[in-house]
Amino acid sequence: MNTMQRLSRVDAVNWNRLQDDKDLEVWNRLTSNFWLPEKVPLSNDIQSWNTLTQQEKQLTIRVFTGLTLLDTIQGSIGAPTLMEDARTPHEEAVYTNIAFMESVHARSYSSIFSTLCTTRDVDDAFRWSEENPMLQAKSELILERYRADDPLMRKVASVFLESFLFYSGFYLPMYWSSHAKLTNTADLIRLIIRDEAVHGYYIGYKFQQALNEATPERQQAVKDYAYELLLELYDNEVRYTESLYDAVGLTEDVKKFLHYNANKALMNLGFEPLFPSSVTDVDPTIMAALSPSADENHDFFSGSGSSYVIGKAVATEDDDWAF
């Protein structure tokens, strides 16, 4: 049943003998991206925080509490579980980094809370998170896969958490940032978003490697099961999104953001996107908050090439360019 060769004993990890050079590439990327919340001047957002209505404050605290739960799951259960299925000792080491960074993310939300919020409001939000049925349902859908003895589905669940489930929450700080609010908080969230992209990419890559070794029947079964889980999570995300964002009138755009990111989660697993572009057209100001150049016209082909100018000078520090 177990299609992966688990590491049955521990050998000293030798980074000068790689079985898969992707392990070192990702290790280097993750370690060079290392950060701590203390590096972000969150207190500069206090004034901005005070311009939010009580309802907007409650929404923000709840969203961040929901994100804290996902990071806690991934740091304490998700990444350590993947370690057991690692195919190389270097892969195990990469998961130790992922696990730790998820704990840094979870810790960051508490830094935001202690900087901006009252203890009482935060305590209320944590109580809310323990009782919110949609939040508990998503946690349970993921934990079920982490507990089951199917290494491929563990990775599928993990990629869906990293690349899809966070985004109902990430939407809000991007929205505030696009309205010039909580901009330092948004900077911190962007660091988390960057990390999650590398995590989703790497776990998805390891998933594809293992899937390639499975029989065609098993491949098909895993693929069906993955789409099924995505749709189950999606239905729950839609309900979660409505319960949070209906009151501020943002639900429809958040759903587009969910579709857009669900497609990327599937692509990280090597599967084709599910949602057509007609439902992934997220508000351009949100996309610009996510990636400042995303709204620039880089579609030279679309006929608006006349407005195109060859890129601004980009300093490159790579010393192996010979010209």
Added chain:
Amino acid sequence: MLTDAHAPLAGTLVYFSTRSGNTHRFVEKLGLTAHRLPINRNDPVPHIDTPYVLITPTYGGGGTQGAVPGPVIRFLNDEHNRRLIRGVIAAGNTNFGEAYGLAGRIVAQKCQVPLLYRFELLGTDDDVARVRKGVEEFWKRQT
């Protein structure tokens, strides 16, 4: 190398894809003639003899250092190869913020060619259709 079902174009595609194969999958879906750069550092740098559009992933997440994959740099360090580049298309991920598709911007600037398009991960069907049509028209305009 992939075969081309359409009429011969004035140029070709050159691309790099790591073992994850995202960019490779995108190029396969284009169905245009394309040459893949070798992954291994020890493989000889290929020579290209026709004008080409380069498709490269961005090593994501950090600053400009390391954004352009090494095999792409080595390929472009060859003056003969560099003279034939006409445009660049970059893969990336908007999660990397400012650095989305950064490899494309760096190559465009260093080689003084336009950044034609950016797409994420494997690219969507829309991306494939736009790039296929765009590349075909691009070569028509070049002749």
